[in-house]
Every structure is written in C-alpha cells, then in structure tokens.
Amino acid sequence: MTDARDDKYDDLLDAIAEGEGYYIECDNGHGSLPPRLACPQCGSQDISEEPLPDSGEITTHTTVTVPTPQFEDDAPYVTAIADFGPVSVTGQIRDAEPEDVETGDVVGIGVGETVTNEERLIVFEPR
C-alpha cells in the first residue's frame, strides 16, 4: 500500500464526510463514481458532478466472517450495496446488528475507519 492520496476517490470521501457527497452523471442520466472521464455505461464524455441523494436502500448484503488481513480486527462486519437511485455504492453497515440488516433497509452514507488499520472507508448508517 502507498500513503499517496487517490485523488478524486479521496476527494469524494472528503465530500461525503462533510455531508456533501456527489456522483458523476452523464448526459444520458447514467450514474457512476469518480474518477471518471467517460461514462462506464454508455461512454459519454459529457459528464458532471451531481449531489448524491441523502439516503439509499440496501439491495444486497453479507456478513463477512473470514476477512482479508486488512480487516482482521473488523470481522465480523456487514458489507452491503445500497441503491441511491442514479448510482449504487458499496460500504459497511454501522450501528446495526448483522442479523437485523435486511434488504430494503434505508441508510444514510458516511465515512468511517477500519478497526484494524484505521483506514477510511464508506459506511452506511440505518435511517
């Protein structure tokens, strides 16, 4: 691993932490996350930053009990994909017991830290 920033990705996490998350939208209405110079769905280069909706809905989730070394002290943890409308995001669910997480749950988005290495990551909090 390197200590260098990952520009555009880290910029997004900074913004999410400030409550000002955004996503990339192309002129055909496809959403994606940065860094993007072209829409991954249609290739359009006519893209802009748009505000990320305030809440998303869990579309699928799993409780990981066998982690990679980077999450050794975090496990078990819940990884989920949340649908924010134009874009979906992957993150870990915080402030909820794994057995209570269900598809369809409404969540907000934030930035947390891993227990193992204190690395930043995208987290979801139940609404």
Next chain:
Amino acid sequence: MSDPRVAGIGLTHFGKHPERTGRDMFAEAGLAALDDAGADPDDVEALYYGNFMGELAEHQGHQGPLMAEAVGLDVPATRYESACASSGVAVREAVKTVRNGEADLVLVGGAERMTNIGTAGATDALSIAADDLYEIRAGMTFPGAYALMARAYFEQHGGSREDLAEIAVKNHEHALPNEHAQMRQEITVEDALDAPIIADPLGLYDSCPITDGASAVVVASEEYAEEHDLDAPVAVTGTGQGGDKMALQDRQYHARSPATEDAGEEAYADAGIGPDDVDFLEVHDCFTIAEVLALEGLGLYEVGEAIGAAGRGETTRHGDLPVNLSGGLKAKGHPVGATGAAQVVSITKLLEGRHQRADDVPDATTALAHNAGGTVASATVHVLEVQE
C-alpha cells in the same frame, strides 16, 4: 477455416503443494501435454500462459518466458491475466492464433501457487480481482462478493442454502475417482449446512478450496494433426468472451452474469450449435451459486430455474446434463490461473473416453468449458466437439 485440435493435455495434482514453485508445476503439466501430443516440441511456435497472483504469491512477474524455459521451449511466451479466467483467455488466444493460420502448434496453460501464503494471504490476493477503491476498501472478499450475489438471487428468484449444498454434494461426489482432485471425500447436505459460515449465506462448503496446481494443452491445426498423424479427435469448434463492469455496484444485475451470456452466445454461434446440443459441461463453480449463474447465463436454464438443478438430479453424473464431472473448482480445486485450461483438459479426457467419469457420458460428442474472472467481469466459453 478448420477447427484447432486438442492434441495433448497435461495436469498436475491439484491440492496443497506449498513447497512447489510455479515453474516446477507448469513444467510437469507442460511436459505431460507435449508428451501426450506426441508432436515434436521443436514445432511449438508459442506459449500462452495464464497466471493471476504470481507477484503476490511468488514475487514473480514476467512469467511467460520463465514458463517457456521450464518446459524447454525457446518460443515467444506471453502471460495472460484475467483473474480466475486467466487461462481461459489464454486458451482463446491460442485457438484464435492457430485458427487464423499464424501458428500450427502452440502450448497453452496456466499455473498458480496459492497455499504457501496461507488462507489470509490467499484471501487478500484473490480480493484484488475486485475494484480496489470501491470494493476492497469496503471489506469485500471474494466469498463476500459471491454472497452478495447469492442473497440477491434468493431475493429475486427464491432458493436456499440447501439448494446450494446440493451442488457441493454433487461436485464432491463427481470428484471421488479423480486422481487430480483436491477434495476426494463424499459430503452430505447436512455437512455443508453445518460447516462454518464464511460470508452469509455462503459457508465453507459453498466455496472452492485454495489450491496449487498447473494445467497445459497442446493446440494443433487440423492440417498439422493430420500431417503428423496425431491422435487428436477433439476440436475446439467455438470460442467466446464477454465482459462486464468491474464492480458489482455498477452492474445492472447482481443475480445474473451478462459476461457469461455474451461469451456463450458468441461461442455457440461460432460453433454453429445451441444449448440443446450440449451433452455435458464444466462451469466455473468457484462458489456454489456461481454454478447456478453459469447454467442460466449459458442458456441451459431459464433465469431463476438452475438453483434446484442439482437437487433434482439433472446436473449429476446420472442426470440429463452432467455438470462438473471433474468435481469442478469446488472439489477438483481452483489454482486460479490453471483453471480455464484444466477445464479443457477434463473435457478432452471425457470426450476421448479416458477420464474416470467417462462412463457417465459414453455417447457424448459436444461439451462446453466456462471460465470466469472476478465476479464474472470476464468470462470465456469454449465449445469442444469430437470430430470425424
């Protein structure tokens, strides 16, 4: 345009061989394939070699030339990396090269050394087939990714952990006589359900093991095979490759594999066959749910219908469509860079009647090999047919 022949095949034992280097394993498989072909090694014109985690497991990049010299060949050699589809992609390149007349005889295969870095190390190495920024940093593991797909499948189409367990039971039973297989013990549905959960709803027996091994195939043009009187009745009559978005979050579907659908359609059209013509197949069952997604993606089942296929007996060795007679990745083992070519090895042996499970498909003439990378952001499909 004639169809390239599978002229020779070679495989190491798949299992825990932490002390064996990649070059040692590939030398064994490659030399076995050359010996099996009976062709003059001096006639080999190129090596296409699949490997995924060589940098992490062996601190070894640039493995193409290393593997060529390991089998005593002085030829252009290229490593292909498409995660777990690495040697499926390599096979495709070999087939295309021979088919378009650029070469008459090539060696293709792959190797992976994994168990030397332990379970945590291998879990980490495998995870880099996912999107680092948006998946790995959220704690996505490969079992975790397939667990997300399994839950999405259950929510959309139904199905249960019992249905997945039936797939594990089937593939373990298939592997019993396979001397190359890592897991040669019978298991029950209860064993699978009682095993520790890795990433719910997937448990230990839903997952393929961590495996060391190598595979190799000699591909010859039909003209070369005839001219040199090679015993090579099996031809690769169709090849296809598909792709998808890297991260699950950017996919339209979490419970379907469009890359498999695209690869399958291309391979069927290339061979001039359809799903109804397939007698048996080897699919990429890195997790039990992956076998379900593969069978639906290949058009062999309607979406939402393959989940119960093993339990209904349709995909067992006694069923109408035997799937993973080798034991699959699940029981034969999954040395990731070797898997795609290993599927071609197994199918060739089955079609030629020299596989331990060949008696289960005595009249088979047409089979598929389906190899997938990542969460199926890459997929290859090959059609193999007995000629004459």
